[in-house]
Amino acid sequence: GAGVSQSPSNKVTEKGKDVELRCDPISGHTALYWYRQSLGQGLEFLIYFQGNSAPDKSGLPSDRFSAERTGGSVSTLTIQRTQQEDSAVYLCASSARSSWDEQFFGPGTRLTVL
Amino acid sequence: SQQGEEDPQALSIQEGENATMNCSYKTSINNLQWYRQNSGRGLVHLILIRSNEREKHSGRLRVTLDTSKKSSSLLITASRAADTASYFCATYSGGYQKVTFGTGTKLQVIP
Numbered sequence: 026g027a028g029v030s031q032s033p034s035n036k037v038t039e040k041g042k043d044v045e046l047r048c049d050p051i052s053g054h055t056a057l058y059w060y061r062q063s064l065g066q067g068l069e070f071l072i073y074f075q076g077n078s079a080p081d082k083s084g085l086p087s088d089r090f091s092a093e094r095t096g097g098s099v100s101t102l103t104i105q106r107t108q109q110e111d112s113a114v115y116l117c118a119s120s121a122r123s124s125w126d127e128q129f130f131g132p133g134t135r136l137t138v139l
Numbered sequence: 140s141q142q143g144e145e146d147p148q149a150l151s152i153q154e155g156e157n158a159t160m161n162c163s164y165k166t167s168i169n170n171l172q173w174y175r176q177n178s179g180r181g182l183v184h185l186i187l188i189r190s191n192e193r194e195k196h197s198g199r200l201r202v203t204l205d206t207s208k209k210s211s212s213l214l215i216t217a218s219r220a221a222d223t224a225s226y227f228c229a230t231y232s233g234g235y236q237k238v239t240f241g242t243g244t245k246l247q248v249i250p
Contacts, residue, residue, distance in 0.1 A: 058238070067227060068182075068240035116182070125170055125231055127184040128238075 029131035031117050037137045038107055046102040046134045050119030058128065059092060059102050060116040068116065074100060075123070107138045144241050145228055151247040158215045160244040162228030163208075169231045171204060173213050176225045176243070185213075185226075220250045 030049045038044050050057050059071040070084040074094045085091070089107075094100040104111055114135050118128040145162050152158050162171070170189045174182040188195045188204045188211065195202045201214040215222055225243045232239075 060240070067242040070238060070240070073238070118182075127172070127187060128174075128182075128229075129184070130174075130182040132181045 029117055029119055029129050031115075031131040031134050033134060034132065035135045035137075037139065039139050040109060041106055043103065043105045044107055044136065046104075046115050046117075046136070048100045048102070048117030048119075048131060050098065050100070050117070051129055052098075054119035054121055054129070055097060056120045056123050056126070057094060057100050058118045058120075059100070060118070061086075061113045062116060062133075063113045071102070071115075104136075107136075109138045112136055112138045145226065145244040147244060148242070149245045149247070151249065152218055154218060154220055154248055154250050156218055158218050158222070158246055158248070160213045160226050160246070162211045162213070162230075162241055164211075164228075164230045164239075164241075165209060166230075166232050168206075171202075171211050171231070172229045173200075173202060173211075174227045174229060174240075176227065178224075182227065215246075218246075218248045220248050222246060223248045 032047045036044055055076055057074040060068040061071055062068050072079055072092045073081040076097045077094050089105045092102045114133040116130055116133045118130045120126040120128045145160055168190055170187055172187045173185040175185055176182045186197045186200055186202050188202050199216045204211045225245045227243045228241045230239050
């Protein structure tokens with residue numbers, strides 16, 4: 026594809042519901058990252074995939090958060106039993122081989138938990 | 140303070156002036172990258188400087204890296220209104236290339 030895409034662009038959910046966020050990286054990119062950005066804040070690293078494996082899950086804030094990547098391509102970030110503090114923009118990025126390369130970011134998913 | 144802190148947090152200048160932003164970090168790095176985020180969401184990569192480099196240029200951008208002081212600076216020369224954005228440094232370190240973004244500098248260029 027032309028760039029990293031994310032869906033949905035906006036998601037409003039009720040507290041306690043589960044949500045699934047999707048990221049389609051640039052074709053051929055082996056590295057994929059998830060970040061969270063609260064309003065006016067910097068980026069908070071969540072998880073990093075190299076291929077289908079996640080060597081670094083250290084940023085996941087709680088066991089309600091999980092992510093997977095299949096076929097070395099699409100990734101989904103799942104948040105179970107959402108809380109209001111989960112409200113943020115969730116950004117996905119991919120890079121050709123590793124984090125030493127330039128990261129290309131998607132437009133993000135704005136999650137609002139009511 | 141956290142890895143990759145930028146200062147100032149906010150900067151307002153007149154069009155045509157130069158803007159300088161600084162980034163400090165704590166651990167050894169493999170490389171450091173600067174990104175721009177316009178109002179909205181996506182970040183755009185600006186420039187990458189490796190740990191064995193001291194200075195790098197790209198158009199109106201100049202980045203310096205001082206590994207002894209664990210700091211980097213981003214200089215934007217002859218600023219334009221379109222440069223108004225938030226600027227983040229990202230440090231890359233560790234065997235599995237852990238990446239940490241700073242808190243950002245919000246730049247406003249007044250026409």
